[in-house]
Amino acid sequence: MGLLNKLDDPYYGGGIILGKVEDILNWGRSKSDWYLQFGLACCAIEFMAMNASHFDFMRFGCIPRTSPRQADFIIISGTVTFKMAERIKKLYEQMAEPKYVISMGSCSNSGGPYWEHGYHVLKGVDRIIPVDVYVPGCPPRPEALEEGMIRLQEKINQQAIFNKRKRIAEEDKQKELIINN
């Protein structure tokens, strides 16, 4: 929220906002995330509740898209069976960059109730696609999914757009320094 905070700052008053282009782009990106209309198991019911008027997913700027090519992120809401896992991977690969993944519920986080005897369940969707936000619960309440969405927006807000390689390399170097010390 770097951009909007500047409105409160008297130094920048008079209707002039000084900020980085990156902040504006990220602000727009994070506030209009479109998701792939895709539900899997019982968690999808909670996900549907999230879409309905009471919890109102659309106030986050999230609009369902029925094509992966138009979607910014995908919510893996439920049990990922092996049969479905291959299709999820295909859908994820069809999405355009930048793309994000929210893993919703114990099942897609780690196999959930099927972790031990589920011969047919992939034990965590992060074994096939990278996950940005994990939402715990079986099923998570819509409030929990809201929290996950806010976390995803925070993540998008902090992402580098320009000089990406250079900046990521610097950050990696700093992380290494922290780890080594």
Added chain:
Amino acid sequence: MLAQEIYEKLKAEFGDAIIEFKQEPFFDPFVQVAPEKLFDISLYLRDTPELDFDYLSLLGGMDYKENLGVVYHLYSIKLKHSFILKVTVSKDNPVVPSVERIWRSADWHEREAYDMFGIRFEGHHNLIRILCPYDWEGFPLRKDYVQPDEYHGMKVPY
């Protein structure tokens, strides 16, 4: 009609093909029949006016460790009575005649029993797996099933 009466009717009609009738407290009474005669018995149960079992509410596979079995739950919508049939087949050659042509609901149920237990239903028009992927190996609900280590490069155990 009570299960006892239906059993007596079947016994009079099919004789030795009706293997046993069991009635215990807390359990639904059922009739064990020979698999070879299953199709005829089913047809008789459906088409006799005073029995009129027009609805197969459940068909399920079973694993009795030595043998495999199939259970049929029948219901008559008009006469409001129900009945249970059971058949047992050996694990080496689990073949049961299909009742798909008698009750349409048996179609997917038989495919599921095939998918989970490997019971082959003779006469079914499209006996392929229904839940597991088509290239899945083994029959998961059998008691001696061992889950694979890998499926298409994805690790199966936790």
